[in-house]
Amino acid sequence: DAKTTQPNSMESNEEEPVHLPCNHSTISGTDYIHWYRQLPSQGPEYVIHGLTSNVNNRMASLAIAEDRKSSTLILHRATLRDAAVYYCILRDRSLNDYKLSFGAGTTVTVRA
Amino acid sequence: DTEVTQTPKHLVMGMTNKKSLKCEQHMGHRAMYWYKQKAKKPPELMFVYSYEKLSINESVPSRFSPECPNSSLLNLHLHALQPEDSALYLCASWPGPTNTGELFFGEGSRLTVL
Numbered sequence: 001d002a003k004t005t006q007p008n009s010m011e012s013n014e015e016e017p018v019h020l021p022c023n024h025s026t027i028s029g030t031d032y033i034h035w036y037r038q039l040p041s042q043g044p045e046y047v048i049h050g051l052t053s054n055v056n057n058r059m060a061s062l063a064i065a066e067d068r069k070s071s072t073l074i075l076h077r078a079t080l081r082d083a084a085v086y087y088c089i090l091r092d093r094s095l096n097d098y099k100l101s102f103g104a105g106t107t108v109t110v111r112a
Numbered sequence: 113d114t115e116v117t118q119t120p121k122h123l124v125m126g127m128t129n130k131k132s133l134k135c136e137q138h139m140g141h142r143a144m145y146w147y148k149q150k151a152k153k154p155p156e157l158m159f160v161y162s163y164e165k166l167s168i169n170e171s172v173p174s175r176f177s178p179e180c181p182n183s184s185l186l187n188l189h190l191h192a193l194q195p196e197d198s199a200l201y202l203c204a205s206w207p208g209p210t211n212t213g214e215l216f217f218g219e220g221s222r223l224t225v226l
Contacts, residue, residue: 034213043116043202043217044155087154097167098143098206100215102154 004088009107012082018075020106022088025069030094033064035073037084038105044087047073051093083110116218118203124224127193133221135186135203142208143167144186145215146178149200161186193225 005023012018024033035047048055048062050071055062061074075082087105091098116137125131135144143162147155160168161180175197177189186203200220207214 036215041219043204043219044215045217046214049213085154096209097160097162098215099157099160099168101157105154 004090004103006086006088006103006106008104009109011109011111012075012078013111014079015077018078018082018108018110020073020075020086020088020108021070022072023070024088024090027068027090028092030092031090032093033062033068033071034089034091034100035060035062036087036089036100036102037082038087039081039084044102047086049091078108078110080110080112083108116203116205116216118201118218118221120221121219122222122224124226125190125193126226127195129193130189130191132190133188133201133203133223135188135218136184137205137216138184139205139207139216140183141205141216142183143206144180145202145204145206146176146186146188147202147204149202149220151199155202159188190223193223195225198223198225 032049034049036044037047038044048057048060050062063072085105085107087102119134145160146158148158149155157170158172159178164180175192179187200222202220203218204215
């Protein structure tokens with residue numbers, strides 16, 4: 001599995017944007033970039049995913065570098081509810097099964 | 113119904129006990145998953161069932177025995193576990209190839225082995 005590198009932790013103030021970087025220099029052409037987050041005492045939840053182009057949804061935006069070797073998850077206005085571990089994961093779309101292998105993730109703390 | 117439901121939420125068992133964890137989804141999803149998560153660590157994939165057949169086993173010890181009786185139900189049978197098997201066990205489901213994005217997770221079953 002291609003690996004991702006994320007900072008261990010990040011802090012943000014409430015209502016400010018949060019930019020979470022992810023490096024994936026060994027990404028292959030068949031890898032999707034996925035982001036999940038895990039709130040305390042809950043299972044992971046899907047945030048967003050993309051292949052080559054930037055993506056937006058109601059939760060976040062995903063900015064993908066032109067060479068695809070890095071990406072950034074953007075939370076536009078952090079709330080206390082956004083405090084979680086954020087996982088950047090590469091998924092090989094050529095596989096028949098949806099196989100998701102989690103790395104260490106980034107722990108996001110939001111200050112009121 | 114957009115939920116993956118796991119029972120029980122908490123389970124305490126001895127090393128000689130036999131117990132089972134249960135997972136249900138009624139979204140018509142074609143694949144179901146078991147993950148294991150130790151405290152302050154990321155989830156680790158254990159098993160994947162695709163169309164009710166075991167398609168991925170990540171070299172999990174035989175004291176963990178998965179079962180998929182039908183497309184909505186996934187069990188994890190536990191026997192002769194060790195204290196180091198204490199963890200949060202997460203179930204997940206995936207709609208299938210027409211959905212490229214989302215794996216749906218349950219809230220987990222927290223297992224303590226004494």
